[in-house]
Amino acid sequence: MAQKTSSRRGRPRTHDPEAALVAAAGLFWSRGLTGTSLDDLSVAMGMNRPSIYLAFGDKEALYRKALDHFRQHLGAGLARLERSPGLEAGLLAFFNQAIRIYVDGEQAKGCMVMCTAPAVALTHPEVREDLAGIIRDIDAAFLRRIERAGQESELLPGISPKGLAMTLQAILHSLALRSRSGEQARTLRRFVREAVALCLGRAPLRLNP
């Protein structure tokens, strides 16, 4: 493994790779992969192109590392969800935090993964695989949490855990897109409240066949 302290041989880095990656991710988040030039990245990251190549590879590789960065944050949120004591409260907290991330800053940017990766998924197969992997991750995390809720008999009997998990991810997808389109956080929070209630059967009992 790379040593992080100063026992490295050559000229020391002037810029923190982590911070540079975050800066790059911010640009990709706003403009997408094909909408971001290496010159833009160069100034945002505070390093010139050769240094970027050395540290991260070409533009696609850098973008995929940015995706992975996002994925790790997501994983932390999902882990919190899995540890949450009550299902409904855990879901509300998870979604509301997502909203906070999506509408943060003066201009809401939505989800970096769901709003920028699909555009290049067909021309960049590795990105498509990244996207598919992230969707699988989310499905799996929801599913685990749901199955736990089932064991704690917090769930409707006879419900399809997999179907519920996918429907919950659909809520997340919609938050990602809607926030990017400019919808207000208030609207999104209300949507989350009602959608979660609907999915968990908190809505009143059914009448019809």
Add this chain to the structure above:
Amino acid sequence: MAQKTSSRRGRPRTHDPEAALVAAAGLFWSRGLTGTSLDDLSVAMGMNRPSIYLAFGDKEALYRKALDHFRQHLGAGLARLERSPGLEAGLLAFFNQAIRIYVDGEQAKGCMVMCTAPAVALTHPEVREDLAGIIRDIDAAFLRRIERAGQESELLPGISPKGLAMTLQAILHSLALRSRSGEQARTLRRFVREAVALCLGRAPLRLNP
């Protein structure tokens, strides 16, 4: 209005504007706005750049016309949904047709709007407005259909029609993204079945508080 018959003055068009727009839309659908060059478009549309400019304006204008083309198709599907006799059957038909469109061809392309517009929504405010408008259209159509279902007492009492409408659109968003990521049509159809059942309260009654 422009006359469509041959009483036009100058040199006649050699290529059908509608067909050219469809060709352009196909390219944008696969590669997004910033991932598609005017040269690509030129060959796909069978017209050289000056003719494209004359007929459609610049690249962004052409992309927005392609978006509008998609929007009209969508409108037709939504109109069919609104006319559908039963809510659940109508929804299933609507979503399954969406799946057919999203996974058509040798490589599934998802939804042109939801998979390509978000990537440029922040850098192209008009596109963002188009996206927001389409989302509003879909919400409104679902809502109308749901309210009709309410009058025909096909709905759970006490449910939020608006919340249900947005949750149904969330299903559509998810289909758009999941198909783009490469998920199988089988998986998507099963998801639709289970999600619609969940949203309409077809899943068994609830137990817990």
Add this chain to the structure above:
DNA sequence: AAATTAATATACTGAATCGAACAATATACG
């Protein structure tokens, strides 16, 4: 201090980009 290593900085290449200027062509109108 000399050699080695790793990072930065400058400059360059060749291709692709958008958009426009200009010329050619084909129809309708007078």
Add this chain to the structure above:
DNA sequence: CGTATATTGTTCGATTCAGTATATTAATTT
């Protein structure tokens, strides 16, 4: 038949793009 009009085809220019070759700087190691 000549003129006006609308579309097409060719070419150009200025810019931007991604990626690399070369040189320089700053540290560690011996």
